Amino acid sequence: MFNFNTPSTTVNTVFDAVKWFSSSVKKSCLLALSVTSLSFSISAFAHEHQSENAPVAIAIHGGAGTILKSSMTPEKEAAYKATLEQAVKHGYSLLKQGVPGEQAVVETIKILEQSPLFNAGVGAVYTFDGNHELDASIMHGGTKNAGAVAGVTTIKSPIEAALLVMESSPHVMLSGKGAEQYAAENGLEQVDNTMFDTEFRKHALDKAKARMAQASAGYGSQQGNERFGTVGAVVLDKQGNIVAGTSTGGMTAKRYGRIGDSPIIGAGTYADNESCAVSATGHGEFFIRYHVAADICARMKYQGLSLSEAADKVVNDILVEAKGDGGVIAIDSAGNIAMPFNSKGMYRASISTDGDVTVAIYKDAL
């Protein structure tokens, strides 16, 4: 009846025609499906391959201030450098394994929080009343999510709590008792405040109080050089995201619930994949007023400055003019790193996208 030619068969009945048609459709569907799945697997391979080779980089700081070689013993210097190196290498190896940036930042900072050498976690400075009130924050440059805790006294790892706030709460910053309750309810380790005690920081409090007792200018006059040791990390992860985190005990002899720049998004910590990720350290009141971390990123984004030009402008021009001492670590999404500071020293370390490791303390010499 029907007599139309097909590539392989002559079809003579309606039944044969339908059979041929449906088998051809099936074959083309199968072909289309296999082409699609092939292209899926090629793109999955390409993605995997790309992320396998994707660059990673990290920079960390352990605080800036009047850190002088003349007032450092070789043993103390070696201890600082060893801990910085341990932390930066740990963070880098996590990034190399493909661990997301926020986890790498937290795990790196935890090493510094647990070291008595730094003003974060164990080794945090004392408040005027002889306690420790800790601040921390984290920001993800891809999602622009951020989390922070301020004035917490019993959370073992404030940076872990900042991550918890970022990932599990609808808020950006929790403070004091509420932050502690939230951390406890979510299973973060709680400790007695005395766990953060160190002799070195107690001595610094005594010195600051003695100076305050002599000063005629009142409460504001007490800020000395006892504060440095805040810690921070900025990373570029294999997924192409940049993340920043900061953790601190704040300023020695602080009182009245003083909060510094470290837990304030935009001041002590900021991250935006389109510009940079920054963690700051220094005299927090200036870093808040000059919204230092966000200003560096904004200068890159809107003025087209490079990372080092933007960081240098804010740290070495604007802050110097304002008399705000301190420094920053900053990274961009290409993995460029800048670590300017306007004080005598800044504990710092980095590993570049090429794997080059630097560990340094002073301005001129390592």
Ligand code: ASP
């Ligand atoms: N920025 C910190 C604060 O003001 C202190 C520091 O980084 O040394 O709390």
